[in-house]
Amino acid sequence: MEIQQSYPPSALPWGGDQEVFAVLDNEGHASASKDPRLPLALVKRIYETMLRGRIIDERLMKLQRQGRIGFHVGAEGEEAAIVASAAAMEPQDWLAPCYREVAAALYRGLPLQTYIDNMYGNADDTCLGRQMPDHVTARDQRYVSVTAPIGTQITQAVGLAWASKLKREDVVSAAYFGDGATSSNDFHAAMNFAGVFKTPCLFLLRNNGWAISVPADRQTASRTYADKGIAYGVPAVRCDGNDALAVYATVSAARARAAAGEGPTLIELVTYRLGPHTTSDDPTVYRDKAEVEEHAKADPIVRLRKYLEHQGAWTTEDEQRFTAEAQAELKGCIDKAENTPEPSIASMFEDVYATMPAHLAEQQRQCVEGPRAKKKH
Amino acid sequence: MEIQQSYPPSALPWGGDQEVFAVLDNEGHASASKDPRLPLALVKRIYETMLRGRIIDERLMKLQRQGRIGFHVGAEGEEAAIVASAAAMEPQDWLAPCYREVAAALYRGLPLQTYIDNMYGNADDTCLGRQMPDHVTARDQRYVSVTAPIGTQITQAVGLAWASKLKREDVVSAAYFGDGATSSNDFHAAMNFAGVFKTPCLFLLRNNGWAISVPADRQTASRTYADKGIAYGVPAVRCDGNDALAVYATVSAARARAAAGEGPTLIELVTYRLGPHTTSDDPTVYRDKAEVEEHAKADPIVRLRKYLEHQGAWTTEDEQRFTAEAQAELKGCIDKAENTPEPSIASMFEDVYATMPAHLAEQQRQCVEGPRAKKKH
Amino acid sequence: MTQMTMVTAINDALRSEMRADERVVLLGEDVGKEGGVFRVTAGLQQEFGEDRVVDTPLSETGIMGAAVGMALGGLRPVPEIQFADFIYPALDQLVNEASKYRYRSGGEYTCPMTVRVPVGGGIRGGHYHSQSPESMFIHTAGLKVVCPSNPYDAKGLLLSSIRDPDPVLFFEPKRVYRALKMDVPEEDYTVDLSSAKVVREGEHVTCVAYGAMLFEAVAAAEEVKQQGIDVEVIDLRTLWPLDADTVVESVKKTGRLCVVHEAARACGLGGEMVAEVCEKAFLHLEAPPRRITGWDTPFPYTLENEYLPLAHRITPALLETARY
Amino acid sequence: MTQMTMVTAINDALRSEMRADERVVLLGEDVGKEGGVFRVTAGLQQEFGEDRVVDTPLSETGIMGAAVGMALGGLRPVPEIQFADFIYPALDQLVNEASKYRYRSGGEYTCPMTVRVPVGGGIRGGHYHSQSPESMFIHTAGLKVVCPSNPYDAKGLLLSSIRDPDPVLFFEPKRVYRALKMDVPEEDYTVDLSSAKVVREGEHVTCVAYGAMLFEAVAAAEEVKQQGIDVEVIDLRTLWPLDADTVVESVKKTGRLCVVHEAARACGLGGEMVAEVCEKAFLHLEAPPRRITGWDTPFPYTLENEYLPLAHRITPALLETARY
Ligand SMILES: Cc1ncc(C[n+]2csc(CCOP(=O)(O)OP(=O)(O)O)c2C)c(N)n1
């Protein structure tokens, strides 16, 4: 698949300018002309990570309801957009996530225990319980530290790409962000800089239909989110984000363009947030159940499973075995995390700077030697 | 002239999507099919204000070189974009200027003395010498206070338009800004909000080719600045900004759209900054003289003068008489401003809040009663 | 009188002011259909419509820039920033625009608006849902900064803020939102801006606090009371302009000062207050004025109760100050 | 040794570090072809090319976001903000991102970069070309804040900053840019971050200043000398982390403190320093510590010399403090 300069929009490689590129239908049948014919082992690995993500999400939601963790932001329904895109990048590529993409880090080998320790903010958490749950850091996976302010990772991804361009490394960066983030300052600056400096960077726009309670028609009056690429001379494509094969094909084509020095691509991954925004959110206040049910029919996990089944590469037994194993592994991690103590109080003062300055050493001493809060943490 | 939804761009009312709408050629001949046939009295008033602006700019540049004023930002070459657009708005409309548009306020009746007092920051300056020269406030002209941070007036113009929409007033707002400002956060937010909320607002983008030393191809990779409208579902048009008749026709059509509830329009006024960015700038460091000479051939003042001459509405004597009168008036204002004292020291503490709080009253007393600086102000 | 939480009291204030003054318009992310992520604006879009309670795109720059424009255009906008942590994209409009409009236009233009900002820690929000950036706004001439500690003050201060001719940053301590209920009149009343309140009289130490930490200061005061130390606790309520008189008068009486805030210490309001008191009441000071504040680290998640200057940290400071 | 202005010294530091370390990249508005609106980066694009000295689009958000990404990616970016007054669109990246990267990633990611920011008044810049927002960055844990007063320190501090593993805000006082020349070594040298310098010894009053106001403090010290008062003047150089030891030691000797800065008073560094000294040397204080600062108004154009805490305002404060 080749991505051309998308302006005028009708020159998009897959026909009409409004068309959403898809390979699979809801029954898991691949379009013969569009199927990227990926090795089945690869598709299986993508599928398993998607499924694993779903299993983890379901469990964490429950843990939050039980008060065992404080917060969770799930990705139910968006697993293809997240995992297949990560799979289409090279291992040396940078991923600059939003907050819903931990499955991308898992795909790259982030140990589950590390993630679960983060959910508990315990002493084994790589960031020592300093951030909220799901704000993961995974340097080994070249997965940048998750942050809450919407959009900031997008300009950073441009800077990361710029660095590899200057260092003449074969490293592309990818920023993940939501439809709401297209309204942020950083989206604007990042797209503009990427266009001008032709940085090797992908903009992976997870259009999941909602920014908390705000739907697309309140977020922008542009016809599509992909259209926004035109403002920056950045080629843009629309892709069915619930179709792992389409996501993989699109992202790997864009990655190749970037690596070849042809600059950035904006990829609108059209998907849907099946769950609440986070565990703090109650979507029944602002959206219809019917809408959710409609979208559930295009569940990316079901579609990819059916595809694998059609290829004879996955069975009900596989599903059960994998699920059981994933759940067991998860349970083990949760048990361990729940039995790991909190980070030390002294650690609260570390890593503010490379070397602790005098005022922090003094505050650390005061805090460590001072009385303890009565309220349990 | 009718402005339609500009997407796809080829649907622009005047043909090709790259086309720049123009009425006059450099010899002042109007295209018969495009000439808006404005009343000559109106064209004369526009012309006279443009010429007056040029005369003032030339004088202020010299005053700055002589050290009599501290700073000046001129509009040489951009007079049509500024004055004809202001003329096409209704008197009750808000103008949210950048910093180069004082001629728009003069067109609306800002007393020259008020402007010159601002250049001197003296006691008669409406803002009491608090802002740099050219940072004019002209409430009576519904001209919002000029500010230096690039772009901030654009979102404010959307807010002003929104207010009139909510109040159901026939008031449109217009934001002036430069090509560089399209990279600002406020441009992005303003266009986006205007698109979503259909505020009655015009975006008057003075594309003068440069943002200090940065030319268009370093500012954006979009094909044209007008293309940026597509990202926001805001109709956009390109117009020859050195052609007062084209500017008038375009802006009044867009104003009518806005007033009719059809929402905002982005108007790219293609012009050229003939002078330095400001008196602090030396453009010879970064741009070719030849480029400037080329653009000087399309001087908006010459073009409109020739048009008026062709219509028999302006003569060499008119030009001489008007110039002499304008210069005399200007000299009178400068003399007066130079003989007006500085603002009082006490005034430095006023208008921070509606009512002066205790800490400022105390600081005011300390300052007024304290010793004076040796260095002349 | 009705028993109200701070959430209800603010909602009530907004509702009554929107009924009374059609210039009042709310805008922000999720404030409309959802009624705000903290439900503070619940029901208002139903009553006042989508034109006056506006769900905006995700841009604090846009929210604040539009609000400034609305204010210039004669409305009384009440923009909401979903969390104080997300106010930075709006800073240019606040620091360079809203705060300076009156001044830079010689009073020709003014910018009356009230920026509602949920603030502070105590909800397990970590770095990005716990910040207390008020000192940045105090540092900016032309802004007023308010932070109520309880439902009654919240309603009265909010009504004063919306009616104030200048831009107000109205910080709402999230930790207090639903932590207590108290009697709040249904009718209209205001609490003056710039009037601190002595919430507890005492003669040995003056303890100044605001927002959620007020309760910690009071708790600590109760605790040291058992050791015979009488603490005068002052609730600042309006952080800027500062009601220095109330604080200075109290210090003149007690000779001792402790300032409590959860914002980081460096260049926080505590330092400002200490310096102010030194300038105005130096000879009355019998002990070093103390600050009990958030540490100079980012706000942590797991250890937030070690980060916050809760009663357990205020108590020893009061004792040491009293016994100095 | 060559005689250099601060502009030349900074240019020299940038050039030598770019020669020595190819990870160093400059980016900003007009820094390349034009060499910066103050000509601080003049000639660098010619020597190092458009890839390493980058003229960016007009977006401080983009400049700072890209710089953070570059730093994460192993470069040593030196972004320029054209005037401190225009830093607010970059605040989110500085306050929420650069400052917290090391902390929030448990040290996995770091953000070494040096943000060059022309700062302060004295060039007839009015509201928007004169601001001194350093206290906002001091308030933000994780940032270092530097402000040299002279060409020698500017070069040495800038080299330290670029080599520092943490993000540094490097404020360059515009008023000093070309105001004086001094001997500056052509070779490489550094001035330690966090080391204040006693630039003038004295025993009666300690006067702390930085940036352009240092010269005013020294001038005032000279003036009061004629009345027999010996002022110890300290140039902070690095504003944060604060070299409190040097200041406190001096106050222990003199018993008196005056702090000078042109930033507005409310929640400025002056209050912080007064509070710090009260905590550490209260019993040594023989007079109320004083702040001589910019007023709590926006920075005015015509009356800027009345706004700034120039020598004429410092002198009486020193006298009063000494004679208290
Ligand atoms: C700057 C900023 N403003 C507001 C928020 C609060 N907030 C968190 S997520 C969110 C919606 C994001 O929507 P979108 O970008 O579509 O991503 P999604 O959650 O749908 O994946 C908002 C408003 C924030 N985190 N940052």
Ligand SMILES: Cc1ncc(C[n+]2csc(CCOP(=O)(O)OP(=O)(O)O)c2C)c(N)n1
């Ligand atoms: C936020 C901000 N950044 C930087 C500047 C410095 N600056 C002043 S004018 C200018 C260029 C503006 O170019 P453009 O928008 O094209 O307007 P023009 O001057 O060409 O009319 C710059 C960078 C500023 N005023 N504000």
Ligand SMILES: [Mg+2]
């Ligand atoms: Mg979304």
Ligand SMILES: [Mg+2]
């Ligand atoms: Mg321009």
